[in-house]
Each structure stands twice: as structure tokens, then as C-alpha cells.
Amino acid sequence: MTSTETDSTSPSKPCLPIVENFSRRAAVKAGFATLGAGAFVAAISPLRQAAKNTSAAEFMQTHYTELSPEQKADVIARLEAETKEKYGADVTIGDDRPIPGTKFVYAINLSVCNGNGKCVEACHKENNHDRDTNQSYIRVIEMPKGTMDMEQGSTTYTGVVPKDDKFYLPVQCQQCDEPPCVDVCPVKATWKEEDGIVVVDYNWCIGCRYCEAACPYHARRFNWKKPEVPAAEVNPDQSYLSNRIRPVGVVEKCTYCLHRTRRGKLPACLEACPTGARVFGNILDKDSNIRWILENKRVYILKEELGTKPAFFYYFD
Amino acid sequence: MSSIPAKESHITSYPKFIGRSLWLATEGSFAFYAWMTMLTMLFLVGANAWANQVAGGMIGTNMTDQVSWGLYIANFTFMVGLAAGGVMMVIPAYLYHDRKMHDVVILGELLAIAAIVMCLLFVVADLGRPDRFWHMLPGIGKFNWPISMLTWDVIVLNGYLVLNLHICGYLLYMRFLGRKPNPTWYIPFVMLSIVWAISIHTVTAFLYCGLGGRPFWNTALLTPRFLASAFVSGPAFIIVAMVLIKRLTGIGGLDHPIATLTRIIRVTILINLLMVASELFTEFYTGGSHVSAAKYLFFGLHGKTALVPWTWTAIGLNITAALLFLWPGLLGFRWRPLLVAACCMAFVGAWIEKGMGLIVPGFIPSTLHEVVEYVPSQLEWKVTVGIWAFGLMVFTIAVKTALPTLKRPAEH
DSSP, rough: GGGGGGGGOOOTTTSSOOOOOOHHHHHHHHHHHHHHHHHHHTTTHHHHHHHSSSOOOHHOOOOOOGOHHHHHHHHHHHHHHHHHHOOOOOOEEEOOOOOOOOOOHHHHEEOOOOOHHHHHHHHHHTTOOTTTOOOOOOOEEEETTTTTGGGGSSOOSSSSOOOOEEEEEEEEEOSSSOOOOHHTTTTOOOEEEETSSSEEOTOOOOOOHHHHHHOOOOOOOOOOOOOOOOOGGOOOETTTTSSSOOOTTTTEEOOOOOOHHTTTTHHHHHHHHHSSSSSEEETTTTTTTHHHHHSSSSOOOTTGGGGOOOOOEOOOO | OOSSSOOOOOOHHHHHHHHHHHHHOOOHHHHHHHHHHHHHHHHHHHHHHHHHHHHOGGGGGGOOOOSSSOOHHHHOOOOOOOHHTTTTHIIIIIIIIOOOHHHHHHHHHHHHHOOOHHHHHHHHHHSSSSGGGGGTTTTSSOOOTOOHHHHHHHHHHHHHHHHHHHHHHHHHHHHHOOOOOHHHHHHHHHHHHHHHHHHHHHHHHHHHTTTOOOOTTTTHHHHHHHHHHHHHHHHHHHHHHHHHHHHHHOSOOHHHHHHHHHHHHHHHHHHHHHHHHHHHHHHHHHGGGGGGHHHHHTTTBBOTTHHHHHHHHHHHHHHHHHHHHHSGGGGGGGGGHHHHHHHHHHHHHHHHHHHHHHHHHHHHSSSOOOOOOOOOOOHHHHHHHHHHHHHHHHHHHHHHHHHHHSSOOOOO
16 A cells, blocks of 8 residues: 555545535434344344253353363253253263273174164164164165275165175274374364273364264264154163264264263174174273184274274174 | 544544444445345345254255265355455565555455455354354364364464454554554565465365365365465456446556456466366376266266256356456456456356365265265355355445545555
8 A cells, every 4th residue: 555655745635535414324324224233133033042942051061071070960960951851751871981991992794794784773772863864873885795895885775685796884983093083173072082982072062064074984973953852762871972862063973882881781783783793892801702803803994095093893704 | 634633542543443434334325225235135134044044953954964064165165265366466566566556455455354254154154053163262162273174274264364454454544544554564464464365275275185085185286276266266356346346436547457467367267277187187097986076076976967067167167267368358448348257257167166066076975985965955045145245245345445545546
């Protein structure tokens, strides 16, 4: 703006015009400004409805890792009361922490899996997924024999399984040791716990879905709407970081059923599997079944070239 | 010259400057009021659609777990480019000391302000939980810096906004006070803003190309491509704005900047096309599984072809615009309508290419190779139009504030 140099030398030229009849114009402008502001408030009035669904305590809640034991107890009591109020179900929400000396890994025997999809269904029920959208953390891909190229697979197969020329590849969260989803989260709403499980604080996630874009295994799901689960179907055994009914607008994921596995049980998908294709356990336990499999079978992982280092293995007999 | 006494404190005179500017920016002809009323109405429609989206959940959009980003992030990406493209006025003005560019360079900076405001609005519109926006604020929230590229983007975008607000605010304020701007108070910031403009688009490209699981984005060429197309769309917008300003206000001295920007686009549009061609070559000549997203974009995949007409439209517009820009006559005063048409084509071409043509194929096929198509819902279009209307409102008001400065004949 070098032409400014001339300003000081030409004081006779006002650079902002003097507006006449100031007061009348001011009144008209103020009138329109008020009208505009009123229209704006009316336009965003649906927000009031949304605000009703969020309590002040929820709005102000800090990150899970920063809650004191007392605060955690308060939060959990509030969440249980809210579930009762919104879903009509009595639930208990635990705060299951990793068991020291545990690193959970999962393995699937592809020679045995026949694509029946019981795991998908069990996951849906166990984790209190929205009934309308029929969500699940597991996707089973029907693949032509002789290829590992998912391009040729189908997740929407129908008909009697197993088909002779196909094999079946169930995919869920691989609980990566280098999880891209955790790296990209702008608010640290998702992290990897000591037992290898990647979790989400549903009360901290802002819903940007960057983790969904980053995940190479399509393992994350977003709550596009408020989940609907009939009171009778709500699974009451819940955990804060796991299968409690998620709020709308946040991302969720498979937690290896930490509300079960951290209490010494097996994941719901494994229990539901009729073929015994699924194996789960603590890789740090030298005598565990999973350790034997990983040491003795021909094992491989999905998309190894991406360097995500999954804690989820596939093997053949 | 102004009503502010020389010794008055900035604390009182700066608000007076803002007030006078706002007053002036809301003065105008009947056409101006009609324009602003139309924008206000579109903005209100968008605000209402967004409020409904927040109340009802994002189920109102057509995004899915497979295509988890859509029209909002597409527009966000394009707007970052528009903001960065404004720098193509700053570079000739301050690095090459182009005097005539100096007089109008503020247009580029004001465009950057409006574009960044739109970027921020598009990001907010895309959030599932906008009420938790404060989780992103450093200090009270939890900022995943330096690991998350999104936190980098928050920093560079807001930094660029502040930089441009400072530069424009300072220059116009000095003009209001009738003083000569002190170069120490703005030249370092202008130089910084040049680097910063490059950085906003670099970081935004890194958002996508850093994702190993999305082969369509995972290319080092993404950043230079982003910059090249930004240096087409930004100048194209400013040329059209200057032609309009000249028409509507009769301000002189705009022909030289228009010619300079036309020469810039002449080069950048070809660089952009070259990079598109390089990328297509690597994709299609190599083949393999990485090509499926590009196949979907250009020819359709498994019978799904929603983006095909869009992408060929973009290519048609870009090539036609490039050919027009190559024609020397376009610099001539007589061919203004043709220049405006070429700019509009380049602008729309870049919008499709960098918006829907970049974001959506990143998700199709999905990481498990499902082909789930995406067509924006009416709600998404409403919100998008609303944000564009708001951005144009900001730009119009900003330009009106700067008009008295531009109106002064260039005296050197």
C-alpha cells in the first residue's frame, strides 16, 4: 500500500466519505441488523433440541485418563442413570483396566472359517449396536480361492456357505502396534492400552472421523445417529471404554470385548463361532494356545506392507 | 484528514476505525443491498440445515462408514487452496516489487481471510460433536501435536487468518489515520505470509497423503498438485473479482494486475495439467490394485459410475481453460468476457478436481474394497451453499472496507 505515502501531503482529500443523515440511516441499519440476528436465532433453533441431550456435566467432562477415581465414579453413575432414562435398561458400567503382564492377540484359522457370519451377529448384540443400521465391528469377505487380493472379494455375499471355490476372510480391528488411527486423532480421544487394545473415550471424541479415514482395515464405525436398542435387548454388562451404548456423533471400534476379556472371559465373536476358527489369548503367556499356534503354524497378517504391526493373525492348517 | 486527532490512543481510535469501516461496508446501492440480502438468506438456509444436522445426527448427510468424508471436506480442501492462491498477488507485489500490484494486493489478502473463515466453518460442519470443539483448544483440551496432521492444520489455518487480519487491518487502519504505514509493522508479516500460504496447503495435503491405507492419496505428488491448482483457482477468483469491481465502481489501475495474474495462471494451469497427467500415467500404466480408485473416478468400477461425469467435466473445463489462457489475445482489454469465462472454467474445474474428485475416490473402493457410492444429500448442499454465501458476505464486506484505499488514484 505504497500510495499511502500521499496521504500526509493531501489532507484535503478525506479517504472515508462523510455520510449524511447519519441518524436515520443508523436506525434503518440497526433495524435490519436486529432482523438478521432474529432470523439467525430462529434458523439455529434446532440446536436447542440437541442441547437437551447433553448435560452440563457431560459437556464439562475431562478426558478419561484425567478423571480422578471419584470423578470416574460420578461419571459412571451418570452414564448408568442416562441409560436407564433413555433406553429403559438397568445396566452396570465397569471401568475394566488392563491386567499387568497381558498382551492380547487374536488369530483366525482360514482353513476352518466357513463364512457363516455368526461372529458378526454376536458382535452386534454383545456391543449394543444400533439395531436399524445393523452395525458390527466384523466384516467377513468372501474371497475366490487362489488370491489374497481383496479387490476380488465380496462382503455382501449370500447363499449357502461355504462355497466350493471360495474361502472366507473375517476382518475386524487388528489392534495395531503402530495404529494410524491413534496417530491422526487431533484430541487424543483414542489410544492403545498396555494390554494391546486400542480404545476410544466416547465422551472425548469430537467426531472428525479422521481415524476412519486413516484405518486400513475399515475397523472404525461412526454413530451417524443415536443408536436404538430395545430395552429387552440391551446387554447390561458394560464397560466405559467398551460396549456401553455410544453417544451420537462419535467414533467407536472393536475392543476385543475388553469388558469380557479383562474379566477372564473370551470375546463374544469367538464364543459364537461354530467352527472353532477363532483363537484368542495372552501372547506373553508361554503356555497359551495362541502362543503355540503363532510358533507352529503358517501365519500371516493383513496389509503387512503398511507397517501397522497388527496384533491379529491369520493362519492355515 | 480523518476525525482522529494525531495523539489519540490506539485503544480508542482502533474501535472507531472498525466502526467506520463497518458503517461504510454497509453503505451501498440497491443492487448491493439485494446482493447482501440474497447472501443472508442463503446463509440462513445453511445455518438452519446445519442446526438440523446437529440435532438429528449426521445421518442427514449421505456419508457412510465407507465414505466418511464428503462434500464438506471436499469444499474445505478447495477453500484452503483459494486462501493459499491469494499469495499469487503478494509474491509479485512484494518479491518482484511490482508497483501496480502493490495497490491492489490487499484484495488477495482479503480473499485469504474470507476463504479461511469458510475453511473453519466447513470443518465445524463436518464434526459429529461440534459441542466438543473446545477439546481441540491447546491448554484446556488435549492437542495431539505434533503427531496429528489435523492439529498442524488447525495451527497453520488460524495462524494464516491472524496474519492476514493483521496485515489488512494494519494497512487499512494506517490509511484511516492518514499515516504512512511503517514497513517494520507489516513487511516482515507479508514475507511470513508468503511462506505461510504455501504451508497451509502443504499441511492440508499431508492430511491425506500421509495415510498409507489410502493408495489414491498416498502420493508425494499430492502436495505440489494442491499448490499448482491453488495457484490457478486463487488468481482466477481474484481476476473475476477485479473485473467486477472495475465494472461496479469504476476503479482504475486494475488492468495491469489482471494481466499479471492472467500470465501467472497461464503457467500454473499447465503445471497442474502436467501433474495430473503424470499421476494418471503412473496409475494406469502400472496397473495393479492401486489403480482401482482412479478407475472408479474416470471410468467407474463394478458398474458404479457416480463420479465419472464430474471428473470428465473437470478435465474438459481445465483443458479448455488452459487453451484459452495460452492465447495471447486473452490479455487484451476487448476480450474481458472471454477471460472471465476462462477463469470460471478453471475455478470450477479445480473445485471438482480437488473437491469431490479427490476426497471421494480416496474412499472408493473402501479399504476392504467395498464399492459404496456417495452422492451428497440435500442437507449437505444446503450447508455448503450457506457457508459459501457467508464467505462471499465476508469478502464483499472486506472489499468494501478496502474500496476507499483502492479508489485513490495510484500516485507514485
